[in-house]
Amino acid sequence: MMNKTALFIPCSVNLLLPWIGEAVDRVLKRLDVVSVYPDRQTCCGQMVYNKGFFNEARSFATHFLDVFESFDAVVCPSGSCTAMVKHRYPSLFDDDPKMKQRALDMAGRVFEFSQYLVDVLGVTDTGASFSGKVAYHDSCHLSRDLGVSLQPRTLIRAAQGTELVVLNNGDQCCGFGGEFSVSYPDISTAMVSAKAQSYLDSGADLLVVGEPGCLLNIGTYLEKNHPGKQVLHIAEFLDCQGGENGR
Amino acid sequence: MDVKTQSYVTEAKKEMASPASRTFLDFFLPVLSAVREIGMTSFPDPAAAVERARAIRRSSVDRLGELLETFERNAVKAGARVFWAENAHEANIYIRDLVNRHRIPYVTKGKSMITEELGLNEVLKKNQTPVYETDLGEFIIQLLEKPPFHIIGPAINIPTDEISRVFMEKAGMDSASTDPVVLGQAARNFLRDKFRHMRLGITGVNMAVAETGSILNVENEGNIRFNKSAPGIQVSVMSLEKIVPNLDDALHMTRMLCRNGTGQKLTSYVTLDTGPRKQGEKDGPEELHIIILDNGRSRIYDDIKTREVLQCIRCGACINVCPVFRQIGGYPYGWAYTGPIGKLLNPLLLGLDRTRDLYGACTLCKACKTVCPAGIDHPSMILYLRNKNLAADPVLQGEGSTFAERLMSKTAAFAATRPRTWNTAARLGSFLASKLGPCHPLVSAWTLKRTFPSLPPKTYRDLRKHP
Amino acid sequence: MTVHHHDHVEKAMSDSRQTILGRLKTAERILHPDYPAMPPSPFLSMNHKDMVEILVRNLTEQGAEVHRAEGHENLRQTIDRVIADQGFSRIMVSEDPFMENLKLESHAENHCAEFIKPSDLEGNEQYKGTVFSVDAGLTTVDAAVAESGTLVIAHNKTQSRLISLAPLVHLAVVRTGTVVPVYEKALDLVIPNGGLPSQLTFITGPSMTADIMATPFRGMHGPRRLVVFLVDT
Ligand code: SF4
Numbered sequence: 001m002m003n004k005t006a007l008f009i010p011c012s013v014n015l016l017l018p019w020i021g022e023a024v025d026r027v028l029k030r031l032d033v034v035s036v037y038p039d040r041q042t043c044c045g046q047m048v049y050n051k052g053f054f055n056e057a058r059s060f061a062t063h064f065l066d067v068f069e070s071f072d073a074v075v076c077p078s079g080s081c082t083a084m085v086k087h088r089y090p091s092l093f094d095d096d097p098k099m100k101q102r103a104l105d106m107a108g109r110v111f112e113f114s115q116y117l118v119d120v121l122g123v124t125d126t127g128a129s130f131s132g133k134v135a136y137h138d139s140c141h142l143s144r145d146l147g148v149s150l151q152p153r154t155l156i157r158a159a160q161g162t163e164l165v166v167l168n169n170g171d172q173c174c175g176f177g178g179e180f181s182v183s184y185p186d187i188s189t190a191m192v193s194a195k196a197q198s199y200l201d202s203g204a205d206l207l208v209v210g211e212p213g214c215l216l217n218i219g220t221y222l223e224k225n226h227p228g229k230q231v232l233h234i235a236e237f238l239d240c241q242g243g244e245n246g247r
Numbered sequence: 248m249d250v251k252t253q254s255y256v257t258e259a260k261k262e263m264a265s266p267a268s269r270t271f272l273d274f275f276l277p278v279l280s281a282v283r284e285i286g287m288t289s290f291p292d293p294a295a296a297v298e299r300a301r302a303i304r305r306s307s308v309d310r311l312g313e314l315l316e317t318f319e320r321n322a323v324k325a326g327a328r329v330f331w332a333e334n335a336h337e338a339n340i341y342i343r344d345l346v347n348r349h350r351i352p353y354v355t356k357g358k359s360m361i362t363e364e365l366g367l368n369e370v371l372k373k374n375q376t377p378v379y380e381t382d383l384g385e386f387i388i389q390l391l392e393k394p395p396f397h398i399i400g401p402a403i404n405i406p407t408d409e410i411s412r413v414f415m416e417k418a419g420m421d422s423a424s425t426d427p428v429v430l431g432q433a434a435r436n437f438l439r440d441k442f443r444h445m446r447l448g449i450t451g452v453n454m455a456v457a458e459t460g461s462i463l464n465v466e467n468e469g470n471i472r473f474n475k476s477a478p479g480i481q482v483s484v485m486s487l488e489k490i491v492p493n494l495d496d497a498l499h500m501t502r503m504l505c506r507n508g509t510g511q512k513l514t515s516y517v518t519l520d521t522g523p524r525k526q527g528e529k530d531g532p533e534e535l536h537i538i539i540l541d542n543g544r545s546r547i548y549d550d551i552k553t554r555e556v557l558q559c560i561r562c563g564a565c566i567n568v569c570p571v572f573r574q575i576g577g578y579p580y581g582w583a584y585t586g587p588i589g590k591l592l593n594p595l596l597l598g599l600d601r602t603r604d605l606y607g608a609c610t611l612c613k614a615c616k617t618v619c620p621a622g623i624d625h626p627s628m629i630l631y632l633r634n635k636n637l638a639a640d641p642v643l644q645g646e647g648s649t650f651a652e653r654l655m656s657k658t659a660a661f662a663a664t665r666p667r668t669w670n671t672a673a674r675l676g677s678f679l680a681s682k683l684g685p686c687h688p689l690v691s692a693w694t695l696k697r698t699f700p701s702l703p704p705k706t707y708r709d710l711r712k713h714p
Numbered sequence: 715m716t717v718h719h720h721d722h723v724e725k726a727m728s729d730s731r732q733t734i735l736g737r738l739k740t741a742e743r744i745l746h747p748d749y750p751a752m753p754p755s756p757f758l759s760m761n762h763k764d765m766v767e768i769l770v771r772n773l774t775e776q777g778a779e780v781h782r783a784e785g786h787e788n789l790r791q792t793i794d795r796v797i798a799d800q801g802f803s804r805i806m807v808s809e810d811p812f813m814e815n816l817k818l819e820s821h822a823e824n825h826c827a828e829f830i831k832p833s834d835l836e837g838n839e840q841y842k843g844t845v846f847s848v849d850a851g852l853t854t855v856d857a858a859v860a861e862s863g864t865l866v867i868a869h870n871k872t873q874s875r876l877i878s879l880a881p882l883v884h885l886a887v888v889r890t891g892t893v894v895p896v897y898e899k900a901l902d903l904v905i906p907n908g909g910l911p912s913q914l915t916f917i918t919g920p921s922m923t924a925d926i927m928a929t930p931f932r933g934m935h936g937p938r939r940l941v942v943f944l945v946d947t
Pocket residue numbers: 558559560561562563564565566587588615618619620621622623
């Protein structure tokens with residue numbers, strides 16, 4: 001690849017789930033993609049934006065553009081952060097045509113990880129292998145905001161030994177929603193338990209998601225209530241080679 | 248109708264623990280959504296049909312003032328009387344005076360969200376005028392004095408023994424039964440007598456056609472038809488956004504309303520009224536009163552960001568797919584409208600200060616927006632409401648932000664452009680959270696059913712720099 | 715009501731009208747582009763025979779019973795047979811030209827049903843008392859729409875509203891010549907000059923509800939049975 005590709009690593013991955021970032025690195029490397037990690041990156045600003053602090057979110061957007069604008073492609077292992085940049089940033093600058101244009105230019109060059117692999121690199125088989133049944137949870141922003149739901153499935157199906165099984169209500173929200181899960185824990189718990197139930201019912205050996213937030217939510221719920229039932233990020237899954245556990 | 252939007256969290260907890268609600272929510276909502284998907288396939292190109300519907304609603308709302316004037320002119324020409332009510336009080340008084348002027352012994356009503364919004368039943372009750380809801384679901388919850396659970400099935404969660412009890416007590420049923428068919432028959436018998444002797448019927452309006460001055464209603468039971476056929480006086484209340492430009496648009500939107508709502512190609516009955524009964528006709532109202540209700544909508548209209556909510560046609564699709572509604576049902580929304588559309592309409596009509604949990608308790612999953620045939624972007628508007636609330640917007644009665652919220656967001660925004668500060672703060676923050684987190688009351692609610700994520704020794708950033 | 719009070723209402727109303735319209739009309743306008751194109755309904759290009767079959771299929775799916783007949787004589791016999799089978803004794807009929815022409819009452823040799831016309835009845839009370847108590851209501855249908863199996867009736871002097879609503883059974887005569895593909899075509903047929911009747915009713919299947927435990931119950935308020943006589947004329 002001659003393009004300059006940058007990695008944008010969400011806060012949740014950086015702080016809590018760094019191995020997802022490492023998995024992204026390894027998978028890209030396996031596919032001969034040279035990626036850079038711009039050191040000055042901070043955060044997409046989704047947290048403040050979703051609370052309703054639009055003005056503050058503009059600082060995040062401005063900084064993001066400063067850092068990433070010079071790259072041909074920006075890859076991010078999170079659907080919601082990608083959607084924030086792609087869809088929310090332009091709307092933050094309705095009163096600033098210059099900034100709006102910068103945001104729009106960026107919007108066309110930011111990709112969620114699986115989307116980047118399939119749509120940009122044209123890859124389907126990443127060389128991953130996992131023997132067992134896998135269910136895929138469609139994260140809200142990934143599937144409905146970015147329209148990414150076939151790409152991860154294509155990648156999962158191509159993995160050696162993997163059978164992709166149906167997850168009932170697979171595109172129903174797992175109840176994370178960032179601050180939502182903390183402000184409305186009871187509702188959030190009811191939602192994640194419904195998701196866990198679908199997973200159990202699906203008969204899958206492994207649940208794969210494309211969103212770190214969902215991973216945290218579903219993962220910590222499973223750990224407490226259904227120990228042994230595993231959930232992996234799509235990058236971790238694609239990083240699996242031969243074993244049953246990519247971690 | 249009482250405003251109970253502030254007990255959202257407690258009501259939600261109650262509902263999540265209620266087996267009756269659970270059965271309905273877990274089973275029927277997914278079924279309703281599936282039926283909707285089948286219904287939509289009867290359009291030759293469902294996506295194009297949705298796009299057309301969205302365009303019709305957008306343009307109708309855009310031309311609202313002009314279309315309302317045209318509608319009024321044509322409705323009056325056809326013999327209807329049109330009354331403009333700026334608020335619920337004006338509408339209620341108009342109806343009450345009509346009832347008193349004609350010495351109406353009781354009134355019957357077809358199902359309408361709008362009269363819930365008006366609180367009309369309470370006003371008539373105070374006037375000593377009995378009101379009979381005639382939609383089966385509405386009839387049941389009226390007898391039980393409960394709010395509607397769902398826009399399409401107001402009483403769908405009520406156990407049959409409860410219905411049986413209240414029917415025996417208040418609707419003349421002789422012997423107990425838990426058979427829905429027997430209960431339905433009992434309601435039919437009771438209400439039939441009301442239809443037989445009714446003198447004033449009240450309905451809502453699903454659509455008002457500007458070009459012809461007609462009003463259109465959609466239903467399955469036939470109660471609205473009775474309310475429009477049997478009495479001497481018909482009062483139809485429409486919120487002002489119900490307008491569509493012409494008959495062709497009305498037909499397309501009717502298709503959409505039915506197929507996207509109940510999944511039926513068309514509901515059992517669709518009626519289009521143009522003026523009252525004509526000379527020589529045997530039935531139909533001698534007087535047709537159409538009330539155009541504002542009740543805060545022209546203010547919503549004034550802000551082009553909130554205006555979009557007026558495109559809603561109340562199909563209910565967003566409610567059925569909402570993952571939060573699927574857990575808590577309709578009661579927590581605490582007022583006339585529930586589900587995603589209730590998260591917008593209730594705050595916009597009641598004020599942001601007492602509806603915080605409505606626009607708060609949303610994961611922004613966009614399931615609602617995806618199925619909305621009216622082109623409403625609920626999540627974006629929810630964010631807008633959050634923003635207006637923090638900004639203490641005077642029109643929408645925002646509360647303003649707390650000191651802590653301001654501090655957090657300002658600090659974050661400051662650090663966002665300063666990588667070093669950001670990283671130090673983020674590390675420190677997550678370290679503190681990991682130490683203190685499990686004790687914090689909010690976090691302990693999370694950890695009740697989940698483990699608390701442990702903090703890895705190194706961040707990704709550290710690993711990348713010093714592998 | 716006092717005159718004074720009436721004035722009060724009138725005044726409030728014109729004020730409100732102006733306030734509301736004023737706000738709506740001074741608000742910022744966003745003009746949206748024209749409606750996007752939609753592919754034409756496949757029903758539009760269907761031949762008439764297929765359209766009729768689809769109508770029948772849709773009607774049946776919704777729980778209507780369909781009887782087919784050819785010509786007036788056969789239609790009378792078919793109606794008579796159904797009425798006799800069901801043991802209906804009093805039936806209210808609409809008075810539209812087609813029904814008048816059918817002269818059911820003069821051909822009712824094989825049964826003892828009584829056909830009642832609204833105009834036979836004096837005043838509102840008698841009409842209502844009768845229409846709420848007859849065994850069935852028999853009406854002509856002005857148009858039948860294939861796309862959803864919908865019967866369209868334009869209510870007027872000869873087509874009273876309650877006949878197809880108050881009795882427990884609605885007997886509806888559909889002439890194949892009035893079968894149209896989509897609702898828009900039904901309007902063209904029923905109101906060729908655009909003059910709308912006081913009420914236009916679209917009937918799709920019998921009255922129903924699922925309000926209790928989502929259990930279907932037919933005949934909630936309107937007819938429990940919808941019997942369609944499809945006649946080739
Ligand atoms: S907001 Fe949209 S989906 Fe929800 S009820 Fe209104 S029209 Fe239907």
